[in-house]
Amino acid sequence: xxxxxxxxxxxxxxxxxxxxxxxxxxxxxxxxxxxxxxxxxxxxxxxxxxxxxxxxxxxxxxxxxxxxxxxxxxxxxxxxxxxxxxxxxxxxxxxxxxxxxxxxxxxxxxxxxxxxxxxxxxxxxxxxxxxxxxxxxxxxxxxxxxxxxxxxxxxxxxxxxxxxxxxxxxxxxxxxxxxxxxxxxxxxxxxxxxxxxxxxxxx
Amino acid sequence: xxxxxxxxxxxxxxxxxxxxxxxxxxxxxxxxxxxxxxxxxxxxxxxxxxxxxxxxxxxxxxxxxxxxxxxxxxxxxxxxxxxxxxxxxxxxxxxxxxxxxxxxxxxxxxxxxxxxxxxxxxxxxxxxxxxxxxxxxxxxxxxxxxxxxxxxxxxxxxxxxxxxxxxxxxxxxxxxxxxxxxxxxxxxxxxxxxxxxxxxxxx
DNA sequence: GAAATAAGTTCAGTATATTAAACTTTTCCC
DNA sequence: GGGAAAAGTTTAATATACTGAACTTATTTC
Numbered sequence: 001x002x003x004x005x006x007x008x009x010x011x012x013x014x015x016x017x018x019x020x021x022x023x024x025x026x027x028x029x030x031x032x033x034x035x036x037x038x039x040x041x042x043x044x045x046x047x048x049x050x051x052x053x054x055x056x057x058x059x060x061x062x063x064x065x066x067x068x069x070x071x072x073x074x075x076x077x078x079x080x081x082x083x084x085x086x087x088x089x090x091x092x093x094x095x096x097x098x099x100x101x102x103x104x105x106x107x108x109x110x111x112x113x114x115x116x117x118x119x120x121x122x123x124x125x126x127x128x129x130x131x132x133x134x135x136x137x138x139x140x141x142x143x144x145x146x147x148x149x150x151x152x153x154x155x156x157x158x159x160x161x162x163x164x165x166x167x168x169x170x171x172x173x174x175x176x177x178x179x180x181x182x183x184x185x186x187x188x189x190x191x192x193x194x195x196x197x198x199x200x201x202x203x
Numbered sequence: 204x205x206x207x208x209x210x211x212x213x214x215x216x217x218x219x220x221x222x223x224x225x226x227x228x229x230x231x232x233x234x235x236x237x238x239x240x241x242x243x244x245x246x247x248x249x250x251x252x253x254x255x256x257x258x259x260x261x262x263x264x265x266x267x268x269x270x271x272x273x274x275x276x277x278x279x280x281x282x283x284x285x286x287x288x289x290x291x292x293x294x295x296x297x298x299x300x301x302x303x304x305x306x307x308x309x310x311x312x313x314x315x316x317x318x319x320x321x322x323x324x325x326x327x328x329x330x331x332x333x334x335x336x337x338x339x340x341x342x343x344x345x346x347x348x349x350x351x352x353x354x355x356x357x358x359x360x361x362x363x364x365x366x367x368x369x370x371x372x373x374x375x376x377x378x379x380x381x382x383x384x385x386x387x388x389x390x391x392x393x394x395x396x397x398x399x400x401x402x403x404x405x406x
Numbered sequence: 407g408a409a410a411t412a413a414g415t416t417c418a419g420t421a422t423a424t425t426a427a428a429c430t431t432t433t434c435c436c
Numbered sequence: 437g438g439g440a441a442a443a444g445t446t447t448a449a450t451a452t453a454c455t456g457a458a459c460t461t462a463t464t465t466c
Contacts, residue, residue: 051456060415066422151331248423266424269423
């Protein structure tokens with residue numbers, strides 16, 4: 001019972017390159033998040049209880065935060081540490097096949113109408129739909145590719161979303177995102193038709 | 204545009220309780236993983252290039268590893284850092300945002316209200332917004348990161364989208380996508396408010 | 407344009423993360 | 437049981453994470 005072969009053991013490596021890719025990614029991610037929300041270093045410092053100077057150094061890859069600090073930063077952004085550190089770039093492992101037939105796993109029938117809003121073959125594996133469900137209608141999907149996540153927001157009506165064992169009821173304005181690499185379903189449980197927007201994200 | 208209210212700011216807290224829940228969780232997780240695989244501290248130390256003593260201290264919550272160290276440990280176990288720090292049970296397979304929930308408002312003024320529908324922890328760099336523009340209102344954005352594309356579909360009202368030199372007019376049901384890595388703007392040119400959904404895709 | 411305010415960086419000091427080596431405890435044979 | 441080897445903990449020294457305050461740079465405001 002031994003772990004996979006150890007790699008370079010010398011400590012000289014660490015001396016030469018004190019930060020592994022993680023840190024740099026983390027720095028970029030942090031910078032981006034803060035920019036998106038338009039927060040100053042000071043604002044984030046207050047929200048996270050991490051000093052302004054530390055944040056500055058981390059963003060510029062001049063310091064390597066501890067888990068505790070990373071955790072506080074994540075919380076300031078309203079997300080878990082896992083969500084914060086999960087590398088969005090390292091997803092290259094699997095290329096999704098997905099031919100031009102974007103609608104192959106959906107059926108468009110009396111109960112369910114799907115309009116594709118996203119142009120096909122975007123650089124990213126993202127698709128964007130508008131879905132209409134007649135009263136009592138349902139959209140049931142088999143498991144998509146591993147790692148797929150589906151995001152939806154209700155524009156009209158009342159629906160129930162089921163993913164694996166989980167189930168949630170949603171009304172106009174509510175949003176939800178869930179794993180789509182398991183069998184899942186969207187059911188119109190209200191009166192009249194239901195309309196929703198739906199984003200599929202593969203990885 | 205301020206982050207959610209700061210919590211306890213005093214540093215005395217940190218002195219009294221040097222490790223937040225993260226570390227303890229991490230310690231338990233680490234101990235469990237190592238036990239599951241039947242690895243000794245020494246074996247893990249070799250595989251991860253983290254010292255035996257450090258591992259011991261971390262497992263007993265007597266030290267608070269840096270991200271770099273946590274990363275190396277994760278790799279030794281053949282998993283991503285996100286997978287390692289995300290408590291196995293809490294891997295939310297389903298996240299709901301209620302209509303009234305303003306937690307994800309990141310920007311709001313008289314003319315323009317933006318609701319972030321996707322907490323941006325998705326593996327891909329994708330974000331999803333609902334934008335409301337009052338009559339005459341406009342949303343002007345500086346250039347986003349290189350390679351960013353924005354996709355929008357009009358839910359209500361009449362708008363004009365400007366990206367670099369291009370300009371297009373849209374009505375309910377119309378969709379458009381355009382480069383967002385240049386200065387761009389969305390202007391409400393109709394009567395009454397305009398509502399649209401917006402997807403940002405980075406690469 | 408100058409003064410004022412905010413945002414970001416650098417600095418020096420302190421706390422602590424990290425390591426190698428010494429030490430203690432457990433496990434395993436005989 | 438007793439000795440040996442492995443597993444785990446503690447120690448002392450060093451590197452660096454982290455902070456508050458001083459400083460520099462951009463942004464506003466008049």
